[in-house]
Amino acid sequence: xxxxxxxxxxxxxxxxxxxxxxxxxxxxxxxxxxxxxxxxxxxxxxxxxxxxxxxxxxxxxxxxxxxxxxxxxxxxxxxxxxxxxxxxxx
Amino acid sequence: xxxxxxxxxxxxxxxxxxxxxxxxxxxxxxxxxxxxxxxxxxxxxxxxxxxxxxxxxxxxxxxxxxxxxxxxxxxxxxxxxxxxxxxxxxxxxxxxxxxxxxxxxxxxxxxxxxxxxxxxxxxxxxxxxxxxxxxxxxxxxxxxxxxxxxxxxxxxxxxxxxxxxxxxxxxxxxxxxxxxxxxxxxxxxxxxxxxxxxxxxxxxxxxxxxxxxxxxxxxxxxxxxxxxxxxxxxxxxxxxxxxxxxxxxxxxxxxxxxxxxxxxxxxxxxxxxxxxxxxxxxxxxxxxx
Numbered sequence: 001x002x003x004x005x006x007x008x009x010x011x012x013x014x015x016x017x018x019x020x021x022x023x024x025x026x027x028x029x030x031x032x033x034x035x036x037x038x039x040x041x042x043x044x045x046x047x048x049x050x051x052x053x054x055x056x057x058x059x060x061x062x063x064x065x066x067x068x069x070x071x072x073x074x075x076x077x078x079x080x081x082x083x084x085x086x087x088x089x090x
Numbered sequence: 091x092x093x094x095x096x097x098x099x100x101x102x103x104x105x106x107x108x109x110x111x112x113x114x115x116x117x118x119x120x121x122x123x124x125x126x127x128x129x130x131x132x133x134x135x136x137x138x139x140x141x142x143x144x145x146x147x148x149x150x151x152x153x154x155x156x157x158x159x160x161x162x163x164x165x166x167x168x169x170x171x172x173x174x175x176x177x178x179x180x181x182x183x184x185x186x187x188x189x190x191x192x193x194x195x196x197x198x199x200x201x202x203x204x205x206x207x208x209x210x211x212x213x214x215x216x217x218x219x220x221x222x223x224x225x226x227x228x229x230x231x232x233x234x235x236x237x238x239x240x241x242x243x244x245x246x247x248x249x250x251x252x253x254x255x256x257x258x259x260x261x262x263x264x265x266x267x268x269x270x271x272x273x274x275x276x277x278x279x280x281x282x283x284x285x286x287x288x289x290x291x292x293x294x295x296x297x298x299x300x301x302x303x304x305x306x307x308x309x310x311x312x313x314x315x316x317x318x319x320x321x322x323x324x325x326x327x328x329x330x331x332x333x334x335x336x337x338x339x340x341x342x343x344x345x346x347x348x349x350x351x352x353x354x355x356x357x358x359x360x361x362x363x364x365x366x367x368x369x370x371x372x373x374x375x376x377x378x379x
Contacts, residue, residue, distance in 0.1 A: 004125045007137050012118060029097075042373050055365070058358050063194070065140045065145025072140055 024050060038090040049090045053083035118357075125350035142351035152352065154327065155335040156359075162331060163310045166249050170306055173250070174257025175295070179287070181262055192262070195255040197375060207319025210248045212216045214320075234321060238328035245329050248316055253309070257302045264298035265291060299370045306366055332356060 024047065033046040040052065057079035064075040125142055127135045146152055182188045202208070216222040216233045225232040234244040241308075272290045281289070314333040317323065323330035336356065340349035 004120045005127060005129065005135050007123060007126060008124060009137075009139075010119075010123045025252070037318070042369060042375070055358070055362060059362070062143065062147060062355065062358070065143045085156070 001025065020050070039088070043046050044090060046087070051082075053086040056086075057083060080084045120161065121350045121353050124346055125354050128348055129346045138347065139340070142348045143355070146348055146352045146355065151327070152335060155330055155332050158328075158330070159311060159332045162246070163307055165246050166253075166310045167168060167306055169246070169250050170254045170257050171303060173300075174254050174302070175261050177254065177258040178261035178265055179291070181258070183266070192259070195258055198252050199259075201252070203315035204319050206252050207316040210251075210316075211320050214244050220283070236325055238325055241325060241329050245282065245317050245320060248320060249310060249313070252316070253306060257306065260298040260302045261295055264295045268294045296374075297320060300368065303367055303371075307363060307367065308360060311363070335352050 028046070035043045035045055037043040038048070038049075044052070060079055060082070061072065061075050064070050065072060126137060126139060128138050129135045181191050181195075198206075213219045214222045214234050216226050222232060231237075232240050234240045255361070268290065272294075273286070276286050276290060312333055313331055314337065317329050317331060318334060321329045323334050336349060336352055339345050340350060
């Protein structure tokens with residue numbers, strides 16, 4: 001595994017992503033979701049909302065890192081809040 | 091009635107998943123790991139956090155090549171998609187001529203990228219190339235090696251030459267799949283050619299056009315070989331696209347960390363644009379039904 005040059009933050013990152021995917025799979029098996037329309041302009045499934053939330057969070061992080069001096073931890077907190085609200089009301 | 095679902099068939103997907111993990115997921119994870127470290131050699135790597143991302147995002151060289159890349163992909167799509175549809179509409183539908191035009195259209199697709207680059211490099215030269223010589227002979231100053239606009243036009247023209255056939259062939263197969271009953275109904279209603287195109291052919295082509303636009307976008311967004319062979323990214327940096335900037339960084343200067351950060355940003359952009367295309371087109375479909 002040493003050739004992959006693991007670091008603790010990236011390991012945590014991938015573990016979180018993997019657990020989200022496993023969690024979503026279990027959730028889908030327990031209660032399958034249906035398309036619905038929230039505040040997003042398109043009707044989405046649960047997986048769509050997760051994808052939208054994660055991708056927009058990635059770009060938000062890039063913006064914060066590249067063009068501001070705001071701490072990345074704040075970006076992370078805001079992204080988590082954003083992800084939860086997209087999943088719940090999106 | 092409650093239907094019992096058996097999901098065991100999903101296990102059959104396992105071999106594919108293992109293959110994709112080996113060839114795509116694990117390498118991608120490695121790139122993510124590299125992007126947060128300063129790598130000297132296998133035993134000397136230092137965690138630098140988001141430093142490389144900040145550097146890369148603020149580097150004007152990369153911002154310029156990103157802009158150039160979007161302009162390039164945009165112009166390639168804007169020309170190839172309408173042109174491909176037009177070619178498909180004009181192709182003969184049956185007989186020997188249909189087969190002949192299919193073969194002729196397929197020829198550019200069979201030529202490898204670096205050969206296409208070489209063909210155009212010679213074809214467009216002002217001193218010995220047929221195209222370059224002819225344009226100069228008409229009194230128009232043209233030299234792709236020294237003039238940025240000429241270089242741009244040549245690179246775009248080369249891509250159009252190489253890939254319009256793909257769109258044309260996709261659309262041709264889409265058009266052949268439309269049942270004759272639609273055309274008969276249109277005839278009864280005395281629909282004009284434009285109306286037939288707008289209300290029958292174009293909606294029926296949507297499926298193949300999604301594939302065509304996605305393929306052409308991703309391919310043109312990652313283009314490397316053809317401009318590299320044709321212009322080498324010049325004159326100056328005028329035709330240096332993203333992948334070439336990335337290669338220079340990763341292999342030329344051996345800046346693995348920044349190159350990895352740049353790859354991640356590149357990947358996210360491709361993901362975003364592809365998703366936008368796909369969602370827009372599939373939503374249009376949903377709204378209609």
